[in-house]
Amino acid sequence: MESSTIDLIQVQKEYRNGSETLEVIREVSLSISPGIVVITGESGSGKSTLLNLLGGMDRPSRGRVMVAGVEVSRLSETELGPFRTSTVGFIFQFHHLLRDFTALENVMLPCYMARGDKRGALDRARELLERVGVAHRMNAFPGQMSGGERQRTAVARALVNNPQVVLADEPTGNLDEYHSREVEELLFSLARDLGKTLVLVTHNPKLAGFGDLHLELSKGVIRQEVP
Ligand SMILES: Nc1ncnc2c1ncn2[C@@H]1O[C@H](COP(=O)(O)OP(=O)(O)OP(=O)(O)O)[C@@H](O)[C@H]1O
Numbered sequence: 672m673e674s675s676t677i678d679l680i681q682v683q684k685e686y687r688n689g690s691e692t693l694e695v696i697r698e699v700s701l702s703i704s705p706g707i708v709v710i711t712g713e714s715g716s717g718k719s720t721l722l723n724l725l726g727g728m729d730r731p732s733r734g735r736v737m738v739a740g741v742e743v744s745r746l747s748e749t750e751l752g753p754f755r756t757s758t759v760g761f762i763f764q765f766h767h768l769l770r771d772f773t774a775l776e777n778v779m780l781p782c783y784m785a786r787g788d789k790r791g792a793l794d795r796a797r798e799l800l801e802r803v804g805v806a807h808r809m810n811a812f813p814g815q816m817s818g819g820e821r822q823r824t825a826v827a828r829a830l831v832n833n834p835q836v837v838l839a840d841e842p843t844g845n846l847d848e849y850h851s852r853e854v855e856e857l858l859f860s861l862a863r864d865l866g867k868t869l870v871l872v873t874h875n876p877k878l879a880g881f882g883d884l885h886l887e888l889s890k891g892v893i894r895q896e897v898p
Pocket residue numbers: 686687688693695712713714715716717718719720721
């Protein structure tokens with residue numbers, strides 16, 4: 672059996688607001704094998720919270736979060752930097768591209784910052800922009816690109832440091848249906864071809880059937896299903 676890439680061990684997450692406590696994730700333990708994981712659940716069910724725990728953007732109230740052999744929940748702020756740059760890649764609903772940099776610069780920068788090799792970073796960025804179908808727009812600034820092109824560029828940026836795990840939080844939430852399908856297909860095929868573990872949060876219930884594992888969040892509980 673393949674070993675897991677993600678392990679949650681008795682993870683709980685609660686938010687305190689004055690005297691009130693909101694329990695977003697109740698004690699959860701699960702092991703996720705390499706592959707595609709689709710997370711669904713109603714608004715406010717904790718999907719982003721779960722993704723933030725995996726990406727080290729938030730810490731559990733209790734329990735341990737392991738991603739690609741790293742205990743994320745124990746990393747110091749200094750250790751979290753390299754983890755977020757190299758072990759995981761992020762794609763958000765809004766592209767978060769730097770508006771004063773071209774598509775090529777946006778994709779090459781995280782690689783250049785991690786490795787210091789400008790030529791290598793440019794080559795890698797060009798190759799990925801080609802792969803996501805935006806090579807013809809590589810010298811455009813985000814403001815000059817369509818929503819779909821910007822999200823494709825964000826996909827290339829998430830992959831530039833060759834992370835083992837890609838975390839995508841409603842990456843098509845800002846696109847029309849046609850471009851949503853295009854970006855979803857791209858993400859799924861890239862994850863499969865490059866052997867990445869993709870954790871995708873979506874409001875599109877149809878996607879649940881296309882992954883290797885479906886996690887449905889409801890009232891702090893995570894239901895697992897193999898499609
Ligand atoms: N920093 C915070 N402080 C207090 N409560 C928070 C915080 N972050 C999230 N919450 C609450 O935790 C719950 C889960 O939020 P989360 O964003 O994870 O849900 P979601 O399933 O991603 O929702 P959506 O689909 O609307 O994006 C919500 O009730 C939210 O208001």
